[in-house]
Amino acid sequence: MFNVNSIREEFPILSKKFGKYPLVYFDNGATSQKPNFVIDRIDQYYKEENANIHRGVHTLSQVSTENYENARQTIASFLNAKEKHEIIFTKGTTDGINLVAHSFGALMSLGDEILISEMEHHSNIVPWQMLAEAKGLVLRYIPMTTSGELDLKNIDTLLNEKTKLVAITHISNSLGTINPIADLIELAHSKNAKVLIDGAQSLQHIQVDVQALDCDFLVFSGHKIFAPTGTGILYGKEDLLNKMPPYQGGGDMIKTVTMEKTTFNSLPHKFEAGTPNISGGIGLGAAIEWLSQLNLNEIEVYERSLLQYITAELSKIEGIRFFGTAEEKCSTVSFLIGEFHPYDIGTLLNQQGIAVRTGHHCTQPIMDFYKIPGTIRASLSFYNTKEEIDLFIQALNKAIKMLS
Amino acid sequence: MNIAEKEQELIDSFSIYDDWMEKYEYIIELGKDLPLIDAAFKKEENVIKGCQSTVWLHAEKKDDKIYFTADADAIIAKGIIALLIDVMSGETPQTILDSDLKFIKEIGLQEHLSPTRSNGLVAMVKQMKLYALALNLKK
Numbered sequence: 001m002f003n004v005n006s007i008r009e010e011f012p013i014l015s016k017k018f019g020k021y022p023l024v025y026f027d028n029g030a031t032s033q034k035p036n037f038v039i040d041r042i043d044q045y046y047k048e049e050n051a052n053i054h055r056g057v058h059t060l061s062q063v064s065t066e067n068y069e070n071a072r073q074t075i076a077s078f079l080n081a082k083e084k085h086e087i088i089f090t091k092g093t094t095d096g097i098n099l100v101a102h103s104f105g106a107l108m109s110l111g112d113e114i115l116i117s118e119m120e121h122h123s124n125i126v127p128w129q130m131l132a133e134a135k136g137l138v139l140r141y142i143p144m145t146t147s148g149e150l151d152l153k154n155i156d157t158l159l160n161e162k163t164k165l166v167a168i169t170h171i172s173n174s175l176g177t178i179n180p181i182a183d184l185i186e187l188a189h190s191k192n193a194k195v196l197i198d199g200a201q202s203l204q205h206i207q208v209d210v211q212a213l214d215c216d217f218l219v220f221s222g223h224k225i226f227a228p229t230g231t232g233i234l235y236g237k238e239d240l241l242n243k244m245p246p247y248q249g250g251g252d253m254i255k256t257v258t259m260e261k262t263t264f265n266s267l268p269h270k271f272e273a274g275t276p277n278i279s280g281g282i283g284l285g286a287a288i289e290w291l292s293q294l295n296l297n298e299i300e301v302y303e304r305s306l307l308q309y310i311t312a313e314l315s316k317i318e319g320i321r322f323f324g325t326a327e328e329k330c331s332t333v334s335f336l337i338g339e340f341h342p343y344d345i346g347t348l349l350n351q352q353g354i355a356v357r358t359g360h361h362c363t364q365p366i367m368d369f370y371k372i373p374g375t376i377r378a379s380l381s382f383y384n385t386k387e388e389i390d391l392f393i394q395a396l397n398k399a400i401k402m403l404s
Numbered sequence: 405m406n407i408a409e410k411e412q413e414l415i416d417s418f419s420i421y422d423d424w425m426e427k428y429e430y431i432i433e434l435g436k437d438l439p440l441i442d443a444a445f446k447k448e449e450n451v452i453k454g455c456q457s458t459v460w461l462h463a464e465k466k467d468d469k470i471y472f473t474a475d476a477d478a479i480i481a482k483g484i485i486a487l488l489i490d491v492m493s494g495e496t497p498q499t500i501l502d503s504d505l506k507f508i509k510e511i512g513l514q515e516h517l518s519p520t521r522s523n524g525l526v527a528m529v530k531q532m533k534l535y536a537l538a539l540n541l542k543k
Contacts, residue, residue: 019423341478343457344432348480351424359456373458373477402429403479 002298007383010035014383021353024388024395029173029332029379030357031223032204034287038226041286045279052275054252068278071285072268075233078288079218080209083238085267089281092232093200094123096219097167099234099271100196101127103244104165104217110136113162115193117142117150117179118369119172122362124198128167138162144369148175148324155187163193170202174361174377175324176307176332178206185215194240200224204381205303205330207296210235222280227287231280234271241267248273299382303331306380306389313393317400323366323375331380334361337396340403342376348399349376354392407499410491411507418511427511428480434490435483441475452531456524457481463535469494470536484513485528492532497540501533 008014011033016023025033045067051060053068069084076084090096108114114128118141132139140158143151159166166188171178185195196217199208204225210218217240222231236244246253246264250273255263264270310333314320319338336342346358359374360367367374378392405413421427445462452459457478463470472493476482491507492500508514514525 341457343478344480348425348428351428398425402425402432 002295002302002382004302004383004385007294008385010037011383012036012039018353022391024354024384024391026378026380026384026388026392027355027357028204028224028381028384029201029361029377031229032226032381033383034226034228035290037290038228038283038287042228042279042283045282050279053278054269064278064282067282067285068276071282071288074285074288074292078292079233079235080211081235082211086235086238086241088234088236088241088268088271089276089284090219090232090234091230091277092221092223093121093198093219094127096217096232096234097123097196097198098127099247100167100217100219100236101131102247103271104194104240105131105135106245107243108135108137108164111138111162112164113138113140113160115140115142115159115163115166115168115188117168118144118365119148119150119175119177119363120167120169120365121173121198121200122364123200124167124169125365141365142168144366147326148172148177148366149326150177150179159188159191159193161191163188163191165194165196167196167198169198169200170208171205171330171332172324172363172366173201173332174334174363174366174375175326176329176334176379177324177326178202178328178330180328181215182213185213189214201330201332204291206300216240222284222287225284225287226291227284228277228280230277231284233284238267241271246270246273250274252276303380303382306382306384306386307331307333309386310378310380310389310392313389314396317393317396323370323372331384332377333379334375334377336372336375337400340400342374344403345376345396345399348402349392349395352391352395352398354395356392407491407495407503411505411510414487414490414507415510431483431487432479433483434486435476435479435481438475438482438486438489439473441473445473446475452524452527459485459524459528461485461528461531461535463532463539465497465539465542469496470500470539472532472535481524484525487513488528488532497536500536501540505529 013033049064051064053065055061072087073084076087081087114137116128128139142158145151170181181197188195194216197215199218199220203220216237218235220233223229253265253270253273255265321336323334342358346356349356357377361377418427446460450460450462452461457476459476459481461474463472472489474485
């Protein structure tokens, strides 16, 4: 049985107080908090294992190399990747997308098309715009409906024989919509297009099996899934990664270097130039190990109950407008109240210990779609509680009263 | 009142409130009371960059003194610019340029605003000083 109280005990920051107000952390879409299991693992790394990897003959280097590579295996198993070397360590989702834009983009030529959607995070828009501009590619967008779902009625023309890549978010960061990625992947493959899934908002909520989904690339950030910042993963199918040229040049990614020519290392090292974030990678492995011990089905059920409760409680507030009312949603709500500015609400919530995000959430096209400058976003994780939702609603009502 | 006295008055006003929710209540009231800006001044050139909300600031010189008017789409930002106007408006360009605005620190405003908002505060002060500099040159 899922026990939120024992989960909360594993996160030291959750017992923090601001004066008389306990912290209510509803900004999990921006970053998650870290459990002791991860914090202690990083601590242990620096106290007992620190050395550069893939190089030294000395014991410490061997130990840290083994632990780093074990983390890779843990992540491969979690995603059900066929091969461990299909897991590339990155700095995060943005880094992973830029890697694919650079290296898969190198295989594209004039007139080829890339298909993304109107609800993408800027990180899954800008790299493609830059690539399209540099190489004369066509960038197309799947539009959005007012409920915040992908509008697929013209998908047969948007996704066509020229489409080489579909890059789509699994879950919208500002709206919480869960997209039908399995269908899109099947459709894209029927047109011989490859698919990149932006999993930045999904792996902390939903189990993802890359082989069952058959996605070609999957990217995500460690820090949103209980791991340290500056870590992330690019999963790519082996044959594709082998065809792609390296992203950055430097140490670790080479086999031999002469003054005339360099031959590159094999996967995954080909895409991991320079000394990586070793403690971060090990921390990410620990986070995934920790998460794997939990029952993800129970988590999904619990998060759904949080979403229902917060939506019902917010609906009681006069003048509330929700953005993102898709049928399939994760535990994120985006809203505005009357004409109150999101920053005013956010500031007054902050004074009462409540952490939410306000603004455009790096998705300006979505804000343009709704013709609003931004929203207030509460993004919940499974360590949040109904009691915290009550505190949030109470604080929100106080803010409204002060601003009225 | 000179600028130091105006600052002291604000420090005194804020000192009667125990917690920050009350201080914000006061800032919100100041925002609501800020006189309406002439609609013609709510133009792109008058927008202060670096604020999370949109803030418009206009300045003009009369009898060697500078008078500010402003508006903002968020009421707390409007309250903060109202505080600054309260202190700076009606002063000579040189006084504005020389001001260190110690009241901001004394009230605890800077540390209490989120970094982005604090940057907004810094941007507001910077813009006021830029106006003073520009209008000082314009005889």
